């Protein structure tokens with residue numbers, strides 16, 4: 043129990059990953075630290091951290107056997123913890139192990155766990171936050187929220203992103219699976235049924251973009267076009283500042299360590315300029331301290 047909240051082997055099950063995971067965790071940790079340092083003394087009713095694909099709390103790098111804290115434990119062990127946490131995972135074993143690890147935290151009583159599909163559970167979480175926000179308390183502001191959406195591939199459905207946007211102050215860090223799209227675009231395009239990509243984008247417009255790109259009606263890369271479409275949809279939800287010409291640099295591309303093949307981008311969305319300032323500052327340098335290349 044002593045080492046449940048530090049990045050070392052504690053005998054419980056752990057997620058195995060490639061070295062690239064450290065980059066994702068680096069940006070997330072920096073954003074969490076900045077967010078909490080800046081927001082903790084303001085009169086928010088609650089400061090919620092929502093992790094819809096939480097995993098078991100720790101990961102181990104396959105090549106080096108180094109241990110890292112996964113996203114839920116990074117959020118839990120930040121210097122100024124959130125007031126409340128929501129952790130969801132489809133795998134019951136992940137939640138069981140995560141619960142065991144989190145039992146060592148002083149914030150343990152403030153954690154809500156849900157097992158199952160986060161695309162289903164998200165409404166329950168949002169309803170709870172909205173209900174608390176509606177109960178007026180003199181001198182208090184409604185809640186402020188950060189959601190980390192880190193699926194394996196394309197499991198994050200657009201409806202889930204839209205549901206989170208029902209909450210007034212909700213920042214999003216989204217694992218946008220470029221690799222998942224590359225692997226599925228052709229198959230899904232050739233299917234008339236509702237596909238995983240239809241659910242990911244929340245409609246079938248991507249098919250038109252893909253078709254035009256295949257017919258060489260446009261010279262821009264397919265991923266750039268699809269990301270811009272996704273960001274335009276975020277803008278439609280009220281994330282007013284996500285679509286900016288100078289913003290491509292703030293979409294770190296995480297690559298496979300060995301072959302350098304693109305895996306996913308981290309997309310950020312906030313309804314407030316301050317969130318974007320934080321994210322720009324967080325992503326300016328990579329995990330090695332180098333100015334990040336676009």
Ligand SMILES: C[S@@+](CC[C@H](N)C(=O)[O-])C[C@H]1O[C@@H](n2cnc3c(N)ncnc32)[C@H](O)[C@@H]1O
Nearest residue numbers: 095096097112113131132133159160192193194
């Ligand atoms: C990339 S891992 C998350 C890693 C974690 N964020 C971390 O930093 O350690 C994705 C997790 O999502 C879970 N998962 C996959 N599909 C899901 C779904 N539809 N709903 C909830 N969890 C899901 C998997 O069991 C897995 O633990």
